[in-house]
Amino acid sequence: MSDGGLNVTLRPQTARVLKRLAANPGQLVTKNDLLNSVWTDTHVTDDSLVQCISEIRRALGPSNSKLLVTVPKHGYKLMASPGHNFEAEVKSGLSARQNQKRLRNAFFVATAAVVLLVAGTILYLRPLDTTLDGPVTLAVLPFANLSENTGQEYLSVGLAEDLLTDLSHNNELTVLSRSATFSYRQFDDAAEKIREELGASHIIDGSVQRDRERIRISVQLVDTSTGATVWAERFDREIGELFDLQDDLRERILGELLAEFGLNEAYAARPADVRAYEMLLQGRYFEASLTHSGVVEAIELYKRAIDIDPSYGDAYARLANMYDFMSRYGWSASAEGDRALALEMAERATRLDPENPFAHWSLARILSRVDGSNESAARAINHLEHAITLEPDYPDAYAFLALLKIGNGEYDASRNSIEKAFGLNQKPPSWYIRNRGIISYFEGNYDAAIVDFTMSAEMNPTAHFSRIWLAAALARAGQTEDAEWELEEALALGAPDTVDAILRSNELIRDPSLRSEYSEGLRAAGVPD
Structure with a gap:
């Protein structure tokens, strides 16, 4: 199987456990059933089965590991459709993109509002409050990548993320979070679903196409109540004019929606060179995988962004988080050394870009874990409260x-x-x-x-x-x-x-x-x- 582009080879016992689960999609397979069917001639402890389950989850990857469900005191369920050939997938080592596409078609995903079976008792999860205040509630979808090079996806996702961040700084506008809206990209009726499920009055959708040093962004603003396009425009620019393009895009959207409201320009400082920004977008794309290889790649990209612009506070803040991940998850040769680097990078980020809420959040996160002292914890709280002052x-x-x-x-x-x-x-x-x-x-x-x-x-x-x-x-x-x-x-x-x-x-x-x-x-x- 593949996780973040890396092929994962399963041990024979693990592959047999997976095969048994996949043969009974959505059905409870008991611990005894798995032990007896996989280790037919050998007595093993429960730890052997637990190790196999853990390996399958790692192979499924961060996005799909939740489909292997533990039912305490009973066994496990693999939430997959009948006929899905997991064994063949394991052998073939599909790419991350192919694997994710097949998984989307094969699996049905349990959401946070479903009923969990825990220890034989039905526990109803608390529903999320989707009551939204404000005259306009805006959802931003990740832009579609229309470039021939699929490796340009970081640019389409990153531009949509930053547009969302910039728009959220206007206090008269409610902008739904990335985690709330980005998963709706896959639906043809995204506007209707976002209105019904999240209460959005408008969505922003678009596409990005890059051809060497030229970039074309097509964007539309849609009224979710009618499905009508309120505004649409296409921007053709040189890649070096990317920041000007982003400014135009943000102001046009706000102009269409909120002519009576003023712009709030309190967003993170941009680098002096657009190439540094592109390195940052690439780094964020790899960081989002939450895998060791993704974090290592992100570190190198953030370093390149800093090499291009040594005053780029956002890059230092991102780099600080990656060193912290390396330390916390046991991925580094020296956990103490990476922890010290994380603190150094985060403190530098707040000095270079003191109005950047994310920089203060990053420093607070690292301070809270650096030595366990009351002094560090107090500093962490101060930086979090300052981040909230900057972005309420x-x-x-x-x-x-x-x-x-x-x-x-x-x-x-x-x-x-x-x-x-x-x-x-x-x-x-x-x-x-x-x-x-x-x-x-x-x-x-x-x-x-x-x-x-x-x-x-x-x-x-x-x-x-x-x-x-x-x-x-x-x-x-x-x-x-x-x-x-x-x-x-x-x-x-x-x-x-x-x-x-x-x-x-x-x-x-x-x-x-x-x-x-x-x-x-x-x-x-x-x-x-």
């Missing part, structure tokens, strides 16, 4: 601030912050949901915590963070067998294996009583000291 509707800042606040034992402030984040991001990522679960855990609402940790784990099954928290919450709720199951999965995914090691990896939880509460949940789940 910055959902990521509120979501991360919520975690820092609960770490200090500030229950009300933490709950208010996470609710603000969910109100601003209509399709929150898994880490928002995990943070909300952590707050519920420390509030003693273990049932709500279990719902959120389960949802977060299913959204990002290859990460162990949510499963460790889920194990602790299940144990505190008296569901010890389920907790042991989740702990097995977390350990197979590389989670720390002692209470002390887990606490060291959660330095954000600083309040002694909360650390004690978390420790008790871990011990009850079976984690040794």
Whole structure:
């Protein structure tokens, strides 16, 4: 199978587990069934099966790993259509693009509003609030890449992302988040779906075509209530005039929609050279894969952007996050060295571009984990609050601030912050949901915590963070067998294996009583000291 363009070879046992699951699409396959059918003549422990499940999820990749669902105390489900030949796909090593296309056709995806079967109990997930304020609610779709070179997709996606960011700085305009809208690109009736599901009054759709040093962008503004095109225009420019083109595009859209409102120009400073910006767009494209290879590629591209323009604050902020990823996920030769580089790059970003909210968010994120001290945590909170001052509707800042606040034992402030984040991001990522679960855990609402940790784990099954928290919450709720199951999965995914090691990896939880509460949940789940 392929993940982010890299072929993944499965071990024979793992391929047999996958074959068994694929032969029963959407059906529960019990642990005993898998153990007996795959290891017919050999006795193995449950750990062998868990390792195979983890390997299959890594092979499916970040976008599709959630389709392999764990049903605690019972077994697993592969949410695929009948007749899909996974075994052939494993052997052929399809490219990422081919694999994703086939998966889209073969799978049906469970959304965050579905009912989860957990430990035999139906847990109804809390619906997201899609009530939107303001005279205009705007959704931006990723632009279609019409260039002959498919490698130019970073440009079409990046331009749409930056248009979304620029438009969101107008306080009279509600702009839906990237995570809420970009997945609608695949639908022919995107305008109708976005209106019904997200409440958008207008969408921006377009395409990008590049031919060497010339670029053509076609854009249309659509009224979702009627499907009518309010405005459409085509821009033909030299690639060196890209910034002027972006300014024209933003002002034309705002001019059509909001003639009575003023423009807000408080967006991140641009580099002196458009080539640096192009390197940044390419880096963001690779960064989004959340794979080791993607992060390594992004680092090199951000470095090239800085070589072209040493004063490019946004590139330093992006580079800081990549070094932090390398350190946190065990991808670096020296975790301590990469952590120091991350801090250095993030601090430089805020000095070079002090009005850039993302730079302050990046620095806060790194400071919060650098040494676990109260001083670093206080600095992190200050930078997050400054990011919110610069951009009052910055959902990521509120979501991360919520975690820092609960770490200090500030229950009300933490709950208010996470609710603000969910109100601003209509399709929150898994880490928002995990943070909300952590707050519920420390509030003693273990049932709500279990719902959120389960949802977060299913959204990002290859990460162990949510499963460790889920194990602790299940144990505190008296569901010890389920907790042991989740702990097995977390350990197979590389989670720390002692209470002390887990606490060291959660330095954000600083309040002694909360650390004690978390420790008790871990011990009850079976984690040794």
